[in-house]
Amino acid sequence: xxxxxxxxxxxxxxxxxxxxxxxxxxxxxxxxxxxxxxxxxxxxxxxxxxxxxxxxxxxxxxxxxxxxxxxxxxxxxxxxxxxxxxxxxxxxxxxxxxxxxxxxxxxxxxxxxxxxxxxxxxxxxxxxxxxxxxxxxxxxxxxxxxxxxxxxxxxxxxxxxxxxxxxxxxxxxxxxxxxxxxxxxxxxxxxxxxxxxxxxxxxxxxxxxxxxxxxxxxxxxxxxxxxxxxxxxxxxxxxxxxxxxxxxxxxxxxxxxxxxx
Ligand code: 13P
Ligand code: ZN
Numbered sequence: 031x032x033x034x035x036x037x038x039x040x041x042x043x044x045x046x047x048x049x050x051x052x053x054x055x056x057x058x059x060x061x062x063x064x065x066x067x068x069x070x071x072x073x074x075x076x077x078x079x080x081x082x083x084x085x086x087x088x089x090x091x092x093x094x095x096x097x098x099x100x101x102x103x104x105x106x107x108x109x110x111x112x113x114x115x116x117x118x119x120x121x122x123x124x125x126x127x128x129x130x131x132x133x134x135x136x137x138x139x140x141x142x143x144x145x146x147x148x149x150x151x152x153x154x155x156x157x158x159x160x161x162x163x164x165x166x167x168x169x170x171x172x173x174x175x176x177x178x179x180x181x182x183x184x185x186x187x188x189x190x191x192x193x194x195x196x197x198x199x200x201x202x203x204x205x206x207x208x209x210x211x212x213x214x215x216x217x218x219x220x221x222x223x224x225x226x227x228x229x230x231x232x233x234x235x236x237x238x239x240x241x242x243x244x245x246x247x248x249x250x251x252x253x254x255x256x257x258x259x260x261x262x263x264x265x266x267x268x269x270x271x272x273x274x275x276x277x278x279x280x281x282x283x284x285x286x287x288x289x290x291x
Contacts, residue, residue, distance in 0.1 A: 197283065210235070
């Protein structure tokens with residue numbers, strides 16, 4: 031149900047704040063709630079004239095989304111999701127959105143990335159409904175080290191820190207080079223990287239972007255990756271390079287649990 035999905039987003043927003051990944055207004059989330067759009071919701075009038083998305087997203091025509099508001103705090107959204115987020119409807123030209131509830135709260139500045147990703151997900155027939163962007167300190171720190179930005183270097187390192195990360199973030203961590211926050215270029219590169227088979231990508235020197243069936247699933251994958259990053263950094267701060275699980279151990283795990291890659 032719609033209330034449940036939004037309550038789940040509020041719960042995750044609280045986790046993001048508690049984890050220290052959501053300084054000030056840091057991070058954002060969106061939910062595709064079209065499946066809950068009943069007659070009442072569909073007949074809600076726009077609260078103001080349509081605004082441009084900045085790109086055309088044909089699969090989103092007539093879709094409904096819950097979005098965090100721009101400049102709104104996760105810690106506030108956790109307590110008051112409808113005062114710090116909004117429900118929007120994509121217009122018939124698939125290039126604009128209108129805010130329909132509860133009040134005129136402008137959606138997140140990363141709306142181009144979130145909506146482009148939802149458009150991509152619908153286009154490929156995915157059942158994923160949630161996208162999450164957040165600023166996990168350890169992962170952002172690791173993105174400042176050039177060798178970690180080579181394809182799948184961080185995936186292998188983080189997978190090797192603890193079996194759970196290999197099991198519960200089984201598609202690894204894609205890398206998106208630094209780009210202007212909120213830009214169409216960042217949105218398009220995020221899609222290209224997700225399309226390589228990842229469910230989570232690292233935005234260099236900024237944060238992560240994760241997708242899932244629901245917002246809790248997206249959060250859990252980021253949480254698992256961060257756990258590994260913490261183990262790595264704890265080992266380094268104790269003065270040694272962690273050994274990591276061996277390639278054989280990780281292959282055995284993948285075989286035992288039927289994991290992808
Ligand atoms: P918003 O407050 O616009 O959602 O921006 C936060 C953010 O993390 C931008 O990347
Ligand atoms: Zn951000």
